[in-house]
Amino acid sequence: MRADARRNLEQLLAAARDLVAEKGPGVALDEVAQRAGVGIATLYRRFPDRTALLRGVVLDALERTRVVAERAAEEHDDAFEALAAYLRDALELRVSAVIPQVLDVLDLEEPEVAAAREASARATEALVDAAHRDGQLPADVTFADVGMMLVRIARPLPGPMPDDLKHDLARRHLELFLRGLRGGDGGRLGGPALDRRELAELTREVDRRTR
């Protein structure tokens, strides 16, 4: 495979990942190609139809999720810290938000997808279970709770706001969530601490610029 072809493929997957997370699985494919910086024909060359693209996106996302979950387990002795590290990494990957969007549309029984789902879920379940065993995660907070809160936090917020600010806020809200799970006072939140005035000013400015 030629080097530029591989680069284009990766850019397509990244663009599709971000756009599907934001707008759902029905995004215009032209838009995906444009965001990826390639022509529409290049998209169709790699992925014969929308389903193939979505399959590619979700397989990539599940695989990346599995990798960071397993790495987090290896690199941290403390079970809660391992879980926290996984959640932070997954957020950076911008991967979690896309998975449920695509599952809405894809065939879940399809073996390759089912296997990836299983592997990924198993790896993150191990983190949750370990934190439970160590008594660091409240017993009534389940696998689904953690996973879904990650989705909620990873989903790009709607509203007029620069993308990087949205992401900074997502990081901050993940820390807030972790602090809540941890129980104690927790550490600093970091990131933008916006009061009402600052928030209003910010959105107004963006609104004006894009109008």
Next chain:
Amino acid sequence: MRADARRNLEQLLAAARDLVAEKGPGVALDEVAQRAGVGIATLYRRFPDRTALLRGVVLDALERTRVVAERAAEEHDDAFEALAAYLRDALELRVSAVIPQVLDVLDLEEPEVAAAREASARATEALVDAAHRDGQLPADVTFADVGMMLVRIARPLPGPMPDDLKHDLARRHLELFLRGLRGGDGGRLGGPALDRRELAELTREVDRRTR
């Protein structure tokens, strides 16, 4: 105004609210009319174009938000409980998720919208400030943090799952968030506590049914 006309108007606003929260401001207007149980002509009779409908939805949402915020302040002596009551009520109204979606598209300078925004934000800011003053809300958790976490929790999760379960989970996650804010152990979470198997089983079933 005739009684049936008023009822239809309310159903249109409710349908538009839910659908915009779920799919964004670009929803097909036919779909809105159908969900409201009225003909498409009835929609256009009330709202000459999409912008008018979105304006109606957001004004309604902001007004309802203001009302529950003010009522929460009145009915609760404890500042944190007042904030919690507001968040719970706002979640039930299914109103929070729609506001940022629409702000993305509407003219924020328009006086009526700006006034409603101001009034609504002021009322919820009062709740946050009071909880800060009483030392029940960590000082570094801002107005924007609380508001955005509400949006994150109120937004319907994507993925194959019955709507009422999604809503039960949203309630549960709000309680989880409140427990985190409160700091202590907090009360019971309530609602569906799903482990990995149950979650997988559930989505698989829905997936099969809708296929």
Next chain:
DNA sequence: GAAGAAGCGGAGATATTCACTCCGGTTAAC
């Protein structure tokens, strides 16, 4: 309970958007 005003529904013409293909030109690899 009859008259009439207000309101309703949905078929269909029109506009818009989207998916997908084709081919002349470009670029990486050796």
Next chain:
DNA sequence: GTTAACCGGAGTGAATATCTCCGCTTCTTC
């Protein structure tokens, strides 16, 4: 320098969405 792989984007046809028109129905009032 050659060649095979790869690329871009205009363009066509299909699908989808918007919005109007008008015959029918339902409330309200006296």
